[in-house]
Amino acid sequence: MSFFPTIARLILLTMLLVTLADASPAESISPVEGLEILRRGFSGMTDFTAEITQEKQLSLMKKKLTSTGRVRFRRPGTFFMEIFSPYPSRLLLENSDLTIFYPAEKNRQKIPLPAEEGLGQWFTYLDRPITTLPEGVQMQAERHGETCTLRIAPHGKKGVRELTLVFLDDGRIRKLVIEEQNGDRNTITFRNMKKNVGLTDEEFRLE
Secondary structure (H helix, E strand, C coil), rough: CHHHHHHHHHHHHHHHHHHHHCCCCEEEECHHHHHHHHHHHHHCCCCEEEEEEEEEEECCCCCEEEEEEEEEEEECEEEEEEEEEECCEEEEEEEEEEEECCCCCCCEEEEEHHHHEEEEEEEEEEEEEECCCCCCEEEEEEECCCCCEEEEEEEECCEEEEEEEEEEEECCCEEEEEEEEECCCCEEEEEEEEEEECCCCHHHHHC
């Protein structure tokens, strides 16, 4: 028997086994368990940075708008996102106060969000072991290996219709999907996430 065909068959068999493992169905878990996994992953995390790819699908357009950028987060509730191309912009969310800055036009837009969509209250909620779901939302959760998915639907008819968060057991975020009530959909994929880097106020400046 030739050595190389044997190796080739072993490689093909290994690839088949990996493919079958990846195709195993996700396991439904309780939303409380999903939130507790997220809480444990975020425990001890004071901040993080990551590179992102954003795909935005507007309800009135068929073509997706794809852009690249970076994000920064710092407890208890400050989130910064900078888009490099094709249309540069910077976004700062402090609890439920959202500000968007367009460098080319030197233009700022402030958008107040519903209190239940603020970051601060969510991380206060995640500071202690999870035993019950937060009020004002419906949730679903599932797990596939070390990857968990949370689907969060706030009550009400304004703002976000559903938010989907995909993350690993250690708290690293893989994907965030935001579906608006008007049909707009924003998908953010995270790469090279680094935790506890010591972010300062200067790194959250819009200008």
